[in-house]
Amino acid sequence: MPTNKKEGIIFTTLMCFLMVLGMSTYNLWLHHSLTLKELLIGFIPGFIVAFVLDVFIVGVLAKKIAFALPIDPQKKLPMILTISTLMILGMVTCMSLFGILMQNGLSDAMLSQYLTAWKMNVIAALPLQLLIVGPVSRSVLVKIQNA
Template identity: 45%
Template sequence: MPTTKKESLQFGLMMCFGMVLFMTIYNLFLSGFIEAITLMEVIKEFIIGFLIALTLDIFLVGPGVKKIVSKLPIDKSKKINMVLAMSTLMVLAMALFMSVFGLAISYLHNGNEDNSLLKDYFSTFLKNFIVAYPLQLIVMGPLVRYLFIKFVLKIKCNCNEY
């Protein structure tokens, strides 16, 4: 949907903001920290998570997913195929990377508790993916695409009229 680098950045900012906001709150509830830490700590964790997610999206995951999707044997003329392929691979990759961040935050607040790091990582990844995938497909994806078309592309169209 974005056609320029500027539009891709705007779309990525909107998507990362929404996904990181919901996933931060989800992970705080999941780990029981939502009542144990201050609002400033929540905001700090959100900002750090947002910056990490945006950096991953711009420099690693986004370009990688675009290359993979361009090589997939799907009918690229159908918008739904492209949306599903991009969304699925983006959520999978971002969940893989951001689960490391979530696990680090959890260990920072809770300690390791003598669990296996690998077991904790895969548990964190599965819990994140199970929520992030439907959140992306059902809520954030359609919402961000709507807002992007309504405000970002509308502004672009209005600017060209003058």
Template identity: 50%
Template sequence: MPTNQKESLIFGFIMCFGMVAVMSAYNLLLIGDLKHLTLQNVLTEVGIGFIIALLLDLHVVGPLAKKITHRLPFDKSNKLLFVLCMSTSMILGMVFFMSIFGLVMSYLGNGLDGQGLLIVYGVIFVKNFILAFPLQLLVMGPIVRFIFKHFIQRKKCETV
């Protein structure tokens, strides 16, 4: 896990890129508009989504998730439980905010089809959570922690 601001930035960068890439493709597939599933549209959505996600991760959701995790009544020395609590807090926060991004992108692309704003947001939130939770806990989280531990922190140890 990151031990300083530089490591937090690198960790967040890798995590956000992976999550945004998968979630953007997922959301484009969900709206069923395959003609918009072009390289340019995917790159645009991933680029904008990545910038927003990274800013949220570093300045809003990340710090809030850390505060929440540290205030929860459990043994913080249990690394697995700590990572699960931190990841769950991050997932809930990021899905909350990135679903707003998805709502805006959906509205700009297709409109709301006469449905209420809160209903559409709720549907987007649930669909995003259904993929984001297992994706982060079972796929991206372990992959990013592996990359971080074996390539980023290892380089730091070798240069010291």
């Protein structure tokens, strides 16, 4: 885990970049429009919104909730899994709404579209975060800390 502000910014930026890249690719693939142009168009605003949400809202709440739970903060794996899961749930909740609004705007079918998007995004975000992005980001952070 990051031990200072610089490491925190690097870690958050890398985590956010990889998750937005992975989830943008996944969502474009679901909608059969996986092109580099579409990916770049959606990636930049998605990354900005995700980064702001992570730093100022979701990350703060996820950590506050995780440390309030009866989990020993000295045990790293349970704490990492708890924070990661809470982050996934918070970010999927927010970013699914962002995606629906960006793709369709306000519509009568928005609630149905949102619920479908939320379910599909949780299915992809959980393993992406827990098995790929989280471990890669922590590995990079360890290399920075040991440099």
